[in-house]
Amino acid sequence: MDSKSKDKLDRLIQEGATIPGPEGVLIGDEVRLNRIAGKGVVIYPGCKIFGEKTLIMPGVKLGYEGPVTVDDCQIGRDVELRGGFFRQSVFLEKVHMGSGAQVREGCILEEQASGAHSVGLKQTILFPFVTLGSLVNFCDCLMAGGTSRKNHSEVGSSYVHFNYSVNQDKATPSLMGDVPRGVMLNQPPIFLGGQGGLVGPVRLEYGTVIAAGVVCRSDLAESGKLVLAQGPPPDGVEPTGRVADFHPSVYRSVKRRVINNVHYLANLAALRQWYVKVRPLFFGGSPMGEMLHAGVLEKLDMAVRERVERFKALAQKMPESVERYRQITKEPPNEKLLRQKQELFQRWQDLEAVFEGHLEDPGDPSLREPFLEALTRQISEAGADYLAVIQGLDAAWSANGTKWLQGIVDAINEEALQVAPSFKYE
Numbered sequence: 119m120d121s122k123s124k125d126k127l128d129r130l131i132q133e134g135a136t137i138p139g140p141e142g143v144l145i146g147d148e149v150r151l152n153r154i155a156g157k158g159v160v161i162y163p164g165c166k167i168f169g170e171k172t173l174i175m176p177g178v179k180l181g182y183e184g185p186v187t188v189d190d191c192q193i194g195r196d197v198e199l200r201g202g203f204f205r206q207s208v209f210l211e212k213v214h215m216g217s218g219a220q221v222r223e224g225c226i227l228e229e230q231a232s233g234a235h236s237v238g239l240k241q242t243i244l245f246p247f248v249t250l251g252s253l254v255n256f257c258d259c260l261m262a263g264g265t266s267r268k269n270h271s272e273v274g275s276s277y278v279h280f281n282y283s284v285n286q287d288k289a290t291p292s293l294m295g296d297v298p299r300g301v302m303l304n305q306p307p308i309f310l311g312g313q314g315g316l317v318g319p320v321r322l323e324y325g326t327v328i329a330a331g332v333v334c335r336s337d338l339a340e341s342g343k344l345v346l347a348q349g350p351p352p353d354g355v356e357p358t359g360r361v362a363d364f365h366p367s368v369y370r371s372v373k374r375r376v377i378n379n380v381h382y383l384a385n386l387a388a389l390r391q392w393y394v395k396v397r398p399l400f401f402g403g404s405p406m407g408e409m410l411h412a413g414v415l416e417k418l419d420m421a422v423r424e425r426v427e428r429f430k431a432l433a434q435k436m437p438e439s440v441e442r443y444r445q446i447t448k449e450p451p452n453e454k455l456l457r458q459k460q461e462l463f464q465r466w467q468d469l470e471a472v473f474e475g476h477l478e479d480p481g482d483p484s485l486r487e488p489f490l491e492a493l494t495r496q497i498s499e500a501g502a503d504y505l506a507v508i509q510g511l512d513a514a515w516s517a518n519g520t521k522w523l524q525g526i527v528d529a530i531n532e533e534a535l536q537v538a539p540s541f542k543y544e
Contacts (some may be wrong), residue, residue, distance in 0.1 A: 122147050130156050139163035153409060162186075171416075173409045183217035183235075192413030206420070207239075208413045211504075216252070224420040229505055230267055234275070241291075241424050243389070245300050246505060251275035251312060258424075259292040259316075260385065262300025263324050264307040265509070271295070274312025274330060281318050285367050289379050289432035290318030291425055297385040298523035299324070301392050302516040303508050306341065319378035337374065365446050369439045372432075372458050373541055379429045383422065383473050384530035388523040390418045391480055395490060399497060400504040426473055436463035458540045468537045476530045485522035489515060 126149065127140040133156025137143060142163030148170040155176040161167075162181035167174075169190030177196035180186045184201030193199070194210045201217030207225035215221065218236035226243045233239075233250040238257065244250075245262035247270035254273055258281040264270035271294065281290045294308050308322055311330030316322075320334060325341035328334050332345055369375075393414055401411035436459040443459075444451060462469075480486060492515045496507050511519070535542050 120144070120147075126151055130154060130159070130161075133157065135159040135161065137161045143167075153406070155406065171413070173406060173413060175406050175410065192410050194410055201235075206417070208410070208417050210410070210414075222257075224417055224424060226414055226417050226421075241421055243421065245271075245295070246303060247271070249273070251277065255279065257281050258288065258290060258318060259294065260297075260382070260389075261308065262295030262297070263305050265303055265305075269307060271307040271309070273310045274314065276313045277310055278315040279318060280315055280333075284364070285369060285435070287432050287435065288428045289375060290428075291379065291382040292316055292318040292320040292322075293378070293382050293385060294322045294326075295324050296527075297388040297392070298520045298527060301389070301396075301508070301523065302511070302520055303505065304516060319375055319382065321378055321381065337378070365442065367435060367439050368443050368446060369435075369459065370443075371455065372436075372439075372462065375432070376458070376462060376538070376541055379425065379432075380469075380531060380534045381527070383425050383429075384476075384527040386418065386422050386425065387473070387476050387479070387530060388481075388526040390415070390422070390477065391526060392523065393418060395480060395486065396493065397504075399490075399493060400502050400507070403502075422473070422477065426470060430466060430470065433462045433466040433469075436460065454540070458538075461538050461540045465538050469534055472530060472533045472537060476526070476533070479526060479529065481522050481526045485518060485525065489519045489522055492518075 123145045126145045127137055127143060129151060131137055135156045143161055144166045146168040149167055149172055150170060153172060154174045158176040159174060160179040164185030165181040166187045171190045172188055173192040175193060175195045178193050179198045182200045186199050186201055187203045189205040191204050191206065192208045196212045197209045198214045200215060202215065202219030204221045206223035207221050209227050210229045212230045213227045214232040215237065216233060216235035219233060220238045222240040224241040225239045228244060229246040231244040231246060231248045234252040236253045237250050238255045240257040242256055243260040247264045247267055248261050249270050250256060250273045252275045254275065255278045256273060257279060259279050261271055279292060282288055283290060295305060299305050306325035308324060309327045310316065311328055311332065313331050314328060315333040317333065317335040321337045323339055323341045326338050326343055328345040332347060334345060338345065397411060401407040440456055440459050493507065496510055500507055500510055
């Protein structure tokens with residue numbers, strides 16, 4: 119064992135950490151011990167801890183089911199990472215992940231979210247209580263819904279979010295629920311049945327149930343719907359039968375893809391303001407709490423950069439798409455589609471400026487400030503338990519907070535459509 123690693127492990131044990139078999143644990147030279155709690159932390163043999171930004175708070179358990187590698191993650195109280203690889207992501211209080219996990223950069227798992235064994239995530243945001251089954255690949259998406267561990271949004275085992283299109287782009291983020299209502303923890307859960315899939319970018323309303331084995335390719339805007347089957351063809355495929363010609367980079371439709379990418383970024387902006395204005399009321403009071411909060415903000419900025427980069431790559435494909443579409447179409451060209459493609463390419467810089475300009479927008483103060491005052495009163499009466507305080511708000515104050523955040527979302531959506539007006543109309 120490296121002597122520096124041994125010294126760090128010895129210090130953690132002296133401070134109250136439980137490390138059965140420290141000779142099988144590695145801590146990188148860059149890891150800062152003031153960012154790792156001693157009391158209540160359990161690190162099993164085979165674990166590796168790297169990264170100068172890594173934060174491990176009291177009650178964390180690493181590696182109970184198999185070796186764990188942590189690299190620049192911020193891990194909140196009472197989190198259990200039972201086996202796998204975790205990099206540049208944040209785990210808030212009482213998150214559980216089973217063995218074989220691979221959680222890569224840009225993920226935020228909020229309170230009591232969980233995953234069973236062999237779950238793959240990247241650029242994924244799960245709101246409180248969201249539960250993932252086993253053998254799940256769920257990258258580039260945000261999922262909310264549910265009110266408790268017994269009433270939660272769930273993704274069944276062997277489920278895939280398809281985030282890489284046949285046209286070789288990843289402008290495919292899917293939004294299950296939304297931020298303005300989702301943060302209030304009072305919405306019906308969403309259920310995605312096992313051995314199914316979601317072809318991004320898709321938007322699902324709260325209360326949606328998709329049956330096992332279904333691959334969903336369309337937005338579902340109505341609550342309380344059960345989806346038993348869907349079958350529209352993917353981009354570039356003629357809907358004429360089971361076998362058809364495939365034309366890469368054609369993009370027979372771009373409107374829904376563009377609208378959904380804008381809406382996803384708008385929701386990220388709203389979530390960022392929630393973490394800037396609301397979450398400090400619960401993270402504050404300790405250096406580790408502030409470090410955890412900083413970690414979430416960093417991941418949200420990573421999420422915005424990722425989505426803008428992927429969206430930009432889509433916009434840059436449009437001149438080629440226009441040319442190839444003209445080459446293969448046998449009917450008079452769809453001038454509306456051509457206009458949308460040209461507008462997306464030509465107005466991209468203006469669209470990007472919309473996202474950048476609103477990232478720091480705190481929303482309407484006449485809605486925000488009374489809501490924050492109500493939260494402060496609730497905290498003074500009930501303590502700073504995030505889940506209890508948010509769910510303890512009366513319906514009127516929850517609606518007020520939703521209206522504040524929805525205003526941020528709406529402002530971005532509206533300004534984007536002013537920049538690219540061809541996407542307004544059917």
